[in-house]
Amino acid sequence: MLAYIARRLLYAIPILIGVNLITFALFFIVNTPDDMARMQLGVKRVTPEAIEKWKAERGYDKPLFVNGKASGAAVLTDTIFFTKSARMFVGDFGRAEDGRDITREIASRMGPSLAIALPTFILGLFVTVSFALLLAFFRATYLDFWGVVLCVAMMSISGLFYIIGGQYLISKLWRLVPISGYSAGLDAWKFLILPVAIGVISGIGSSTRWYRTIFLEEIGKDYVRTARAKGLSEITVLFRHVLRNALIPILTGVVVAIPLLFMGSLLTESFFGIPGLGSYTIDAISAQDFAVVRAMVFIGSVLYILGLILTDISYTVVDPRIRFDR
Amino acid sequence: MTFTLVLPVLLWSDMLVWLLVLAGFVLGALSWRNLPLRAAWRRVGRSRPGMASATVLVVFVLIGLLDSLHYRPRLENRDPSQPAAYAIEVLSVLDAMASPLRARNEKTYSEPLATRAYAKESIEVREADGRVSTTRDFPRLKFGGAHLGESEEKRDADVLKRVLAAEALALIVVVLASLGGACLLAHRQGVSARQAWSSLWKGETEFAWNAVLVTLGVLLLAWLPVLALCVDYHVFGTDKVGQDVFYQILKSVRTALVIGLVTTLVTLPVAIMLGILAGYFRGWVDDVIQYLYTTLSSIPGVLLIAAAVLMMQVIIDTHPQWFATAAERADLRLLALCFILGLTSWTGLCRLLRGETLKLRELEYIQAAQAFGVADLRILLRHILPNLMHIVIIALVMDFSGLVLAEAVLSYIGIGVDPTMISFGTMINNARMELAREPMVWWSLISTFAFMFALVLAANLLADAMRDAFDPRLAGAS
Numbered sequence: 001m002l003a004y005i006a007r008r009l010l011y012a013i014p015i016l017i018g019v020n021l022i023t024f025a026l027f028f029i030v031n032t033p034d035d036m037a038r039m040q041l042g043v044k045r046v047t048p049e050a051i052e053k054w055k056a057e058r059g060y061d062k063p064l065f066v067n068g069k070a071s072g073a074a075v076l077t078d079t080i081f082f083t084k085s086a087r088m089f090v091g092d093f094g095r096a097e098d099g100r101d102i103t104r105e106i107a108s109r110m111g112p113s114l115a116i117a118l119p120t121f122i123l124g125l126f127v128t129v130s131f132a133l134l135l136a137f138f139r140a141t142y143l144d145f146w147g148v149v150l151c152v153a154m155m156s157i158s159g160l161f162y163i164i165g166g167q168y169l170i171s172k173l174w175r176l177v178p179i180s181g182y183s184a185g186l187d188a189w190k191f192l193i194l195p196v197a198i199g200v201i202s203g204i205g206s207s208t209r210w211y212r213t214i215f216l217e218e219i220g221k222d223y224v225r226t227a228r229a230k231g232l233s234e235i236t237v238l239f240r241h242v243l244r245n246a247l248i249p250i251l252t253g254v255v256v257a258i259p260l261l262f263m264g265s266l267l268t269e270s271f272f273g274i275p276g277l278g279s280y281t282i283d284a285i286s287a288q289d290f291a292v293v294r295a296m297v298f299i300g301s302v303l304y305i306l307g308l309i310l311t312d313i314s315y316t317v318v319d320p321r322i323r324f325d326r
Numbered sequence: 327m328t329f330t331l332v333l334p335v336l337l338w339s340d341m342l343v344w345l346l347v348l349a350g351f352v353l354g355a356l357s358w359r360n361l362p363l364r365a366a367w368r369r370v371g372r373s374r375p376g377m378a379s380a381t382v383l384v385v386f387v388l389i390g391l392l393d394s395l396h397y398r399p400r401l402e403n404r405d406p407s408q409p410a411a412y413a414i415e416v417l418s419v420l421d422a423m424a425s426p427l428r429a430r431n432e433k434t435y436s437e438p439l440a441t442r443a444y445a446k447e448s449i450e451v452r453e454a455d456g457r458v459s460t461t462r463d464f465p466r467l468k469f470g471g472a473h474l475g476e477s478e479e480k481r482d483a484d485v486l487k488r489v490l491a492a493e494a495l496a497l498i499v500v501v502l503a504s505l506g507g508a509c510l511l512a513h514r515q516g517v518s519a520r521q522a523w524s525s526l527w528k529g530e531t532e533f534a535w536n537a538v539l540v541t542l543g544v545l546l547l548a549w550l551p552v553l554a555l556c557v558d559y560h561v562f563g564t565d566k567v568g569q570d571v572f573y574q575i576l577k578s579v580r581t582a583l584v585i586g587l588v589t590t591l592v593t594l595p596v597a598i599m600l601g602i603l604a605g606y607f608r609g610w611v612d613d614v615i616q617y618l619y620t621t622l623s624s625i626p627g628v629l630l631i632a633a634a635v636l637m638m639q640v641i642i643d644t645h646p647q648w649f650a651t652a653a654e655r656a657d658l659r660l661l662a663l664c665f666i667l668g669l670t671s672w673t674g675l676c677r678l679l680r681g682e683t684l685k686l687r688e689l690e691y692i693q694a695a696q697a698f699g700v701a702d703l704r705i706l707l708r709h710i711l712p713n714l715m716h717i718v719i720i721a722l723v724m725d726f727s728g729l730v731l732a733e734a735v736l737s738y739i740g741i742g743v744d745p746t747m748i749s750f751g752t753m754i755n756n757a758r759m760e761l762a763r764e765p766m767v768w769w770s771l772i773s774t775f776a777f778m779f780a781l782v783l784a785a786n787l788l789a790d791a792m793r794d795a796f797d798p799r800l801a802g803a804s
Contacts, residue, residue, distance in 0.1 A: 015620055267735060
């Protein structure tokens, strides 16, 4: 097992290098630092001196890969690639346009993001699995049919509608909770309850349909027929046999998303004014803060790869038939 | 001197849209020659929800196609000796057909079917004795219900009259269409018209004609009144700058279709080629291709799109000389967005195709072909590609609705289409702040969401019907 995890971690290294190269290519080769400087400074103030000054302040005035003027190891280290891209591997993301340290900013914003994403994830999983189990219990009845119709309809509604509609109805019309904002500590619940509820509701459609097919597939298997032949009640069959077996594909399917919970949700956070990583990313995009976007791309891929590794490990944990020792 | 009234303009996205139509026909013809695929198409045709949603989609596609024929109108030129001059503005055939909607701009917000504006203004009133006084009142709209003149109280009667007339016309058209359909069916099957009529409505026909006719009827009943009203009223109200919301919705359809379809079209060749090569040749080719798509797919989609769009914006802003008109810039930005969305979405299809090819290449008929010494390229084209078509078709329809929804979100974040291009996303973005107004402006947001819902729901239902018909694992069950 340990050897397997170690091997998977080793596999992750070339992928991370690839991601790093892609971001480097996107941010420094497709557009040169000169273009970025012109963009940031605006059309009016662009002079060659201003561009040079902008680049020097941010350390973009170095050569891309090889510094011919330096000597020794500095030939490779005193370059944009090394200072801007390679340093990301050790968690050093440099500074944002406003001069703040990105690494520290990310660390302080992870909490609010998790406060929204984690309850949404757990509650959403519980609600959708229960709903799917209900539909599977009433399979091939009108309840099942209209349940699936409801799911397809809910899938077809834009996520923006759920947020805007929920905010209007709950916060503006009924004045139950504040429209947006955040506070640290226990007071946060009244800011969190609406975004979490909306996050759960907007996810119901597609996940329920997906879990329902998993349940139906499992119900068609031989061991379920055997269980029924033994005289077990339908409830016992569903909860003791079908649910436990169907949870294997469901859980292993959602494990990949767990590390990404740290990133938060772009839309929810910006609509509800939560100071998390999602709204940080949105702000960086609208302010065209390239350093922050680059950092978020890299962190996102690290978390995703972590999720893939966790998925593989979770397979071996929940399903003893799967072995990776070969 | 020329007598042409218009100068046709071919935007890049128009070209891709028409290429897509052509590709659709070619794909249809190819899959019609392939027996299992033809059987699958027949199953789609039998599915009533599938055909009902297809009817709705056809209407959307027709709107989109009309909006993809662009031209520049000729300017009025008094001097016949001068060469003809054309307007800088690029219009489409849809614009020409909807010119009453496009040209009749009010000053600002007005409610659906309103004759007066939404907010009070100071109006100068000339009294009987010639004095001019100012009062605060809702000003009369310039175009909404202008034909009523002073007698605004007649609006309800006028609306009712138009709706009833349109409904009557719709009913007549529906009845005639179903009678005509029954006669055609009777003629083709060699049965009496009465028999054809009853089998048509009992759903005993090979093709779900009843679903198509019912959907058509509902569409006509719902939309003929709107068309009858939209000439003289703003049926869905007007937005902040006084533009008709109905016109904006019609224009959004094309943007949504381009995003949903062109994106898949541009990714299809890459995904198919790399997927087949990886699965068929295995070894180092497989390793390289797998590495490529694992790396790309490990960057969360929104972030990769955000990074790429930011870079595209820098390119567009630093090279203004590349674009002759604003329409051209918006158009190229739309296409670039399609390519960027494609960059993140080809990996899933590629992985599926690789897996299926791995399975296929172990089958006896492929091994027999290899043993006969058939060239690899020929095996790929003749024996593997046709057997992957069902996956490609399913992926094409399944991706569509997701892409339409994604466009709205991306435009909201500010990394979607050009702000000057009318799309569901930009409409939602503009209408979002209006909810905070007192009294609230609800119509543009609600109608945008309603149309988007109709489009996406129809696409989802058709995708379900097609997946059930094309997926060999599910085909036997239904």
